[in-house]
Amino acid sequence: MSRGGVTGKSARGGGAEAWKIRGWISQGSYWALAAVGLAVPLAAWTLLSVLGTVNKVFLPAPYDVVHRVAVWFSDGDLLSDVRISFFRVVAGWALSALIAMPLGLLIGTFRVVQALLEPLTDFIRYMPAVAFVPLVMLWVGIDESAKVGIIFIGTFFQMVLMVAEDVRRVPMAQIEAAQTMGATRSEVIEQVIIPSAKPALLDTLRITMGWAWTYLVVAELVAANSGLGYAIIKAQRFLQTDKIFAGIILIGALGLAMDQCFRWVHRTAFPWAQARN
């Protein structure tokens, strides 16, 4: 065991530095390893389907899935499916953000509101969103609002608690400093608590957006006739495994793309939060 790697940031992937606890690797090695991590399962998948050891019904070949996406696209359904699913996810998520943000701010700022609402929210968030499907159908019907409603239920209660926690994490010294400079209560909230919590709030929005995508299939169980989730459910009925794969991968890719957008906004909007690195 050489100790040389501890001081010099060597770019060699197998160096002592790379395996140090919370060690360092170069940008290049990071992306190379990421590519390997993605390529190995893909190669295994291709190999399994080429060898024909697994029935195509259970495991369609990668090129079958790609072919299915192409057909789906040329039939003209794919874009409208993506569009409607995108709309449902964003609408349900935005609606819960619209209510969860002010509510979480109040819970995280005032102990009275916290005592009043937090135990209730904690209780409801353990109820399974899927089980609300029949109730939502009963309450808001079976049109678009039902799908948005399911995604709302799936994300809202978690989001309230996360926003409240983000607000509570604002250091007390920041708040008290403003008070000793003569800031009023509303000025402290507007000019200290909200700007201080902003990066954490954006992270909360990013994470809950991910959850909203995972509730899409559940939401489109309710009398849908379009959307990615609906396409998966329909494909299940006809045992079109390749289409199920295509739908799942598309949802994953869309979610990942949105996640990267949020990360980009975080980097550009809050340069000061990156300054530490």
Added chain:
Amino acid sequence: MGPSDRVSLGAGAKLSMANIIRCHSVCKTFGAGRKQIVALDNVSLEVAEGEFVTVVGASGCGKSTLLRMVAGLETLTSGEIEAAGGLVRGPGAERAMVFQSYSLYPWLTVMGNIKFPRQLFVHRRDSTSSDVECASGRADALLHVMGLSSVEFAYPAQLSGGMQQRVAIARALMTRPRILLMDEPFGALDAQTREVMHDLILHVCALEGCSVVFVTHDVEEAIYLGRRVVLMAPRPGRIQSIHEVPLPPEREQEMKHAPEFLRLKSEILACIRETSGLRTDLELLQKLSRRASR
């Protein structure tokens, strides 16, 4: 208004006129019932206009609690505090406070942080453009006095601990407070940086003419900075003694080796050791080491 009448009577009358902070038999208890803790028991203290007072004591003696009460961040269980001409009912801009750490706004640059208090008033109604100009002139002056000109546009996270505290002090002084309250502001800094900060804060406070209450657990710091050192003792928190520092008002680092400095230091340290309740059991230690060597 019984107690305050009594204070302004007789020989004390002239002195109390010049007192900018007056704490009258202040008590503070936390919790209730059997878990009740007396943080401060009947503390009375007066600070003269323009004076630099340091408060020192073992942990748990309530020195920070007392400071926070003067700032208006903590309520009183009984007693009353008068500061800058009025009863303290809550925080106010005439009593600025510098915290140990984490009080800067990381989303604002150094200049943005220093201007923050003025920003509050700009958002409020009737501020004229000359007010704003005057404020930026003041911010520039503070930036230079505190030696921050080179980092004007940096964010707090890019600064060292010492530089961050310079910004915090500049920001606190922005509103021209009559009282500056400091709660172990240099506690997290290394010894060399702390010495630089000591001379800087003495210089700036003399320049600004504000009265300072400075809380610390470092006895040397307390003597070097303070014209008076208030020694507090724990369980229950109370003032043990008040020491006039026998040094000229203009302090220099060499004075730390002066015999009167060292005498006061060892006197206060002995007092703290006595009251802290943390004593090393030398006999037991000897017994243990004897057993180990066998």
